[in-house]
Amino acid sequence: MRSAVFSGPRVAVIVFLLLLISPPFLSSFLLTLLTQALIYAILAMSLDIILGYTGLASLGHAAYFGLGAYSVGILSTRYGAGFWVTLPTGVLLAVAVAAIFGLVALRSTGVYFLMITLALGMVVWGLAHRWVTMTQGDNGISAIPRPDLGLPLSLAHSIPFYYFALAGFLITFWILWVIVHSPFGHTLVGIRESESRMRTLGYHVWLHKYIGFIIAGGFGGFAGVLWAYYNGFVSPVDLQLATSVEVLLMVALGGRGTLLGPALGAGIIVFLKNLVSVYTHRWLLILGAVYVLTIVYAPEGILGAVKQWRRRANSRLLRSEVSGSAERTEGG
Amino acid sequence: MKKQLIVSLLAVMALFIGWPGWAQKGPIKLGFLTQMTGGGAAVGKDMSNGFMMYLEEIGSQLAGRKVEVIIEDTQGDPAAALTKLRKLAESDKVHAVAGIFLANEGYALAPKVDEYQMPTVWAVVSADDLTQRKPVKWAVRTGWTSSQPNHPFGDYVVKTLGYKKVVTIAMDYAFGWEQVGGFQRTFEEAGGQIVQKLWPPLGTTDFGPYLAQIKRDADAVFAVMVAASALRFPKQYQDAGLKARLPLIGGGTSFDEFVFPSLGDEAVGAITPMIYSAAIDTPVNRRFVKEFRTKYGKVPGYYAEASYTAARWINEAAKVVGGNVEDKEKFLAALRRVEISDAPRGSIKLDAYANPIETVYVRKVERKDGELWNTVIQTFPAVSQFWKYKPEEFLKQPVYDRNNPACKYC
Numbered sequence: 001m002r003s004a005v006f007s008g009p010r011v012a013v014i015v016f017l018l019l020l021i022s023p024p025f026l027s028s029f030l031l032t033l034l035t036q037a038l039i040y041a042i043l044a045m046s047l048d049i050i051l052g053y054t055g056l057a058s059l060g061h062a063a064y065f066g067l068g069a070y071s072v073g074i075l076s077t078r079y080g081a082g083f084w085v086t087l088p089t090g091v092l093l094a095v096a097v098a099a100i101f102g103l104v105a106l107r108s109t110g111v112y113f114l115m116i117t118l119a120l121g122m123v124v125w126g127l128a129h130r131w132v133t134m135t136q137g138d139n140g141i142s143a144i145p146r147p148d149l150g151l152p153l154s155l156a157h158s159i160p161f162y163y164f165a166l167a168g169f170l171i172t173f174w175i176l177w178v179i180v181h182s183p184f185g186h187t188l189v190g191i192r193e194s195e196s197r198m199r200t201l202g203y204h205v206w207l208h209k210y211i212g213f214i215i216a217g218g219f220g221g222f223a224g225v226l227w228a229y230y231n232g233f234v235s236p237v238d239l240q241l242a243t244s245v246e247v248l249l250m251v252a253l254g255g256r257g258t259l260l261g262p263a264l265g266a267g268i269i270v271f272l273k274n275l276v277s278v279y280t281h282r283w284l285l286i287l288g289a290v291y292v293l294t295i296v297y298a299p300e301g302i303l304g305a306v307k308q309w310r311r312r313a314n315s316r317l318l319r320s321e322v323s324g325s326a327e328r329t330e331g332g
Numbered sequence: 333m334k335k336q337l338i339v340s341l342l343a344v345m346a347l348f349i350g351w352p353g354w355a356q357k358g359p360i361k362l363g364f365l366t367q368m369t370g371g372g373a374a375v376g377k378d379m380s381n382g383f384m385m386y387l388e389e390i391g392s393q394l395a396g397r398k399v400e401v402i403i404e405d406t407q408g409d410p411a412a413a414l415t416k417l418r419k420l421a422e423s424d425k426v427h428a429v430a431g432i433f434l435a436n437e438g439y440a441l442a443p444k445v446d447e448y449q450m451p452t453v454w455a456v457v458s459a460d461d462l463t464q465r466k467p468v469k470w471a472v473r474t475g476w477t478s479s480q481p482n483h484p485f486g487d488y489v490v491k492t493l494g495y496k497k498v499v500t501i502a503m504d505y506a507f508g509w510e511q512v513g514g515f516q517r518t519f520e521e522a523g524g525q526i527v528q529k530l531w532p533p534l535g536t537t538d539f540g541p542y543l544a545q546i547k548r549d550a551d552a553v554f555a556v557m558v559a560a561s562a563l564r565f566p567k568q569y570q571d572a573g574l575k576a577r578l579p580l581i582g583g584g585t586s587f588d589e590f591v592f593p594s595l596g597d598e599a600v601g602a603i604t605p606m607i608y609s610a611a612i613d614t615p616v617n618r619r620f621v622k623e624f625r626t627k628y629g630k631v632p633g634y635y636a637e638a639s640y641t642a643a644r645w646i647n648e649a650a651k652v653v654g655g656n657v658e659d660k661e662k663f664l665a666a667l668r669r670v671e672i673s674d675a676p677r678g679s680i681k682l683d684a685y686a687n688p689i690e691t692v693y694v695r696k697v698e699r700k701d702g703e704l705w706n707t708v709i710q711t712f713p714a715v716s717q718f719w720k721y722k723p724e725e726f727l728k729q730p731v732y733d734r735n736n737p738a739c740k741y742c
Contacts, residue, residue: 029423032415129533130504132733138505138534139459140410140436143443227411233440235410274415277405281368 012260019166023159031158033274037267038165039226042172044250044262046219051248052257053180054212055192059114059244060101060121064094064217066128066239068224073141073234074134083147087225094221095214097124102213106206109195121244128236140235147229161230168226169263172219176259179215188212189257253294255301264302359398360650360657363420363429365413365437366456366639368405371535371559372433375635376405378590379431379456381628382636386643389623394647395655402426406433410440417441421448427657428453430642433635435459435478435506442468451657451664455642456635460510461731463687463717472667472686474645475638476607476717478507479514479732481584481692483719484712485605486518488694489581492710493603495551497527497741501542502556502583504531504734511556511583513732518719525741531734537564543572556583562591570598579603587697589633592704599704602697607688608634608677609695609706620676631703634677641675648672678713687717 023031043065050056071090075081081089105116128135135141146155153160179185187208190198199205228234237243246269254265272290277283298305364383367376380403392399402424406413413432420426421444429445430453432438438457445452445468452471454462458478462468489495498519502508508531516526527550530542537560546553553574557565562585569575575598584606587599610621610631620640624632632640649666650657657663671681678691692715695706718726730736 027423029419032418032422036415137733138436139439142439231411231414231440232443233410233414235436235440237409237436238411273407274412274419277369277407278419281405283405284369 016170023162028158031162033270034267035158035162035165035230036274037270038162038169039223039230040247040250040266040270041263042169042226043220043223043247044254044266045172045176045259046216046223047247048251048256048259048262049176049180049188049212049216049219050209051251052255052259052262053185053188053192054209056106056109056209056213057114057248058105058117058216059241059248060105060117060119060124061216061220061247062239062241062243063101063121063124064098064220065224065227065243065247066124066234066236067094067097068221069228069234069238070128070135070141070224071221072225072228073144076144077141083149083229086147087222090225091218091221094224095218098214098217098220099210101217102210106209106213118241118244121239121241125236125239125241128239135236138236140233140237142233144228144232144234146232155229165226165230168222172222173259173263176215176219180259184208184211192257249291251301253291253301255303255305255307258301258303258307261301261303268302357397359400360394360655361424361426362399362401362646363417363424363426364401364403365406365416365420365429365431365441366403367408367433368403370408372408375433375456375559375590378633378635379433379639382624382632382639383430383455383643385624385627385636386640386647390647394650394657395653397650397655406437408434408437410434410436413437414440414444417444417448417450421450427451428646428663430646431455431639432457438462439466442466442471445470449660451660451667453642453645453667455639458510459506460717463685464727465731467685470664472645472664472682474642474680474688476690477687478510478583480687480715480717480719481605481607482511482514483518484692484715485581485694486515486520486524487522488605488710488712489515489519489552490522490524493552493579493581495524495579495581497525497547497550498552498554498581499528499530499546499550499578500526500554500556501530501532501539501546502554503534503536503558503561505534506733507558508534508556508583509734510732512554513737514719515554515583516737517732520737520740526739527741529734529739529742532561534558534561536561539565539568540572543568543574546574546578548577550578552579552581554582555580555586557586562586562588563594566595566598566602575601584634584695587695587706588635589631589706590635591633593630595704597699599697600699603694603709604706605692605694606634606706607690607692608637609693609708610637611695611705611707612677612693613708614674614676614678616674617676631705637676641672641677641680644672644675645670683716683718683723685717685723689714689716691715 047061050058068090071093072086075086101120155161155164187203191205195205250265250269251262255261272287276286366379404416428451432454433456438459449470454473456475458476460477460479463473500512502512528547532542580602582604584604587602587604589610648670652666653662673679680688680690683689692712693708694710696709697704698707
């Protein structure tokens with residue numbers, strides 16, 4: 001029963017404990033990257049709801065991220081709003097926009113869905129870029145203060161902020177985990193596997209997709225809120241197409257429809273982008289190689305590959321057990 | 333005996349602790365932030381080349397201490413630039429940071445620079461407000477503000493070139509707005525009229541729709557282009573049959589030496605103002621251009637010169653504090669007081685807002701020995717970012733943007 005030692009929940013608990021105790025032992029730069037990875041992990045997990053579980057590839061997910069981030073940027077620098085104002089505003093704004101975009105985008109599937117979400121994402125990007133009086137355009141909004149939660153520890157320091165981000169990550173993970181393991185989540189998977197069958201079975205396919213789309217948008221907005229506080233800065237770069245593509249790649253790299261896979265993918269990409277680029281200016285080459293290798297050797301992503309490998313190992317184990325018992329009967 | 337040992341041990345420890353200079357005299361570490369990948373990678377390369385070239389010339393020693401440069405890629409993304417600044421400040425513990433290309437990177441880094449109390453030299457980034465309405469205590473600028481060369485130029489266009497009606501076409505972001513704004517202000521004060529303002533988005537490569545709109549009864553077109561747009565615009569302008577009808581003037585980056593290898597006759601005749609031209613005829617600049625060419629195989633543009641001079645700026649300040657860059661307050665004060673009279677671009681000193689007062693060159697693109705050069709046709713010495721206005725009054729006005737100054741004659 002070797003595989004039980006490495007069972008999913010157990011690994012997750014070990015990783016979680018590592019995340020919990022590691023900060024004092026890490027250099028501040030690594031801690032910075034880990035914080036970024038956690039925030040991007042939230043974004044990637046939120047995209048996984050529609051990409052991985054529902055099977056809809058969206059190229060506009062950075063829009064919700066940006067809406068959350070801009071809510072913080074505008075409210076906190078203009079009106080001095082605190083975290084408990086910016087958080088609900090950012091998330092609700094993302095939810096509202098997702099609710100509108102969902103009406104438009106969910107009329108289509110496949111490549112068309114991809115194109116429509118791309119276009120809608122560009123609309124939000126264009127707004128950030130052109131609505132200068134509100135967003136300060138390309139210059140971005142800077143000097144966003146870190147939130148004051150009334151805790152004894154100031155979030156201006158990197159270690160408290162890390163735990164803040166970790167808490168955000170865990171809450172998101174827990175909620176999304178409950179969602180994907182609920183009947184609703186199973187229905188989404190059913191829709192991914194066969195929309196027509198689900199429809200025949202009497203499920204309201206469109207409504208399920210729509211709600212999934214909105215949930216994804218809301219958590220994307222939540223990631224954006226954290227991101228703006230983390231950087232103290234928002235600019236249209238945060239919601240441009242390249243960001244959407246990056247998140248898509250995080251999900252693909254880690255493994256669609258696994259929730260933790262996208263989080264892992266986010267971690268890998270954040271570290272590759274920032275750590276490898278310290279050592280070589282050819283970091284894009286390495287990033288590209290990682291993508292190509294993933295697509296060729298692990299089309300289901302890293303966690304997908306692990307799962308497959310384990311399934312195979314299990315079935316082999318099962319086979320040998322079956323044949324073993326058969327031998328025993330023969331022997332007996 | 334034991335007591336003696338303890339006392340002597342304490343004495344040795346006191347020696348180490350009480351003499352920080354002694355223990356710390358490692359190399360001076362400098363961080364250089366620029367874009368090494370993506371659309372601005374070629375600019376970033378010119379910047380780091382210019383910066384390193386100066387340090388190599390002085391034997392990689394600042395005031396007798398070895399210098400170590402850590403070049404970090406901002407990826408053209410302000411968030412990435414922030415991450416890299418964190419790394420430079422927290423992990424590498426650099427003594428100063430220089431470089432920075434894009435306006436949004438500058439604005440993103442500004443609050444962090446003050447937070448880290450990191451002596452910073454804005455070598456290229458030209459966003460007006462970094463030394464105007466949002467000054468950064470811990471930074472000095474050795475480059476320029478976007479509107480700076482265009483203030484004298486606006487006046488010059490009316491009085492010397494004699495153009496009265498001008499159409500502007502500029503990249504639709506702060507850099508374009510500030511250049512057009514600076515130009516429009518002095519141009520209209522001198523009696524000129526901006527009759528149309530066109531704003532193609534950043535990254536536009538097909539100018540067809542914009543060129544078709546240009547009012548043909550104007551006297552000239554003022555263009556602000558950067559990077560890939562600067563490569564495409566002149567050719568399309570010529571192909572649209574406009575070159576023969578409307579002379580091309582514009583912002584300095586539209587015709588930087590940086591884009592010349594990719595341009596042909598379509599660029600000839602364009603007149604732009606800038607703080608530098610590779611054709612400046614001084615011994616210092618001739619030597620600089622020659623050396624840069626031998627080393628990197630191309631004529632240096634302003635990106636290279638600005639970074640070269642930024643490195644020198646740090647050297648001069650380090651000399652003033654005797655290499656003790658650990659004393660950050662003193663080092664910053666020294667950075668603010670540096671004056672250079674013989675940079676490739678001429679003489680430079682800082683105003684009270686830490687922005688250079690320097691020469692503005694009006695340049696005309698000409699072909700010489702088969703190559704394109706920015707021949708200097710007029711110089712305006714000692715131009716401040718506030719031109720002839722009083723700083724306090726200048727700062728009362730909002731920063732130039734798409735609609736400021738408003739287009740009264742459109």
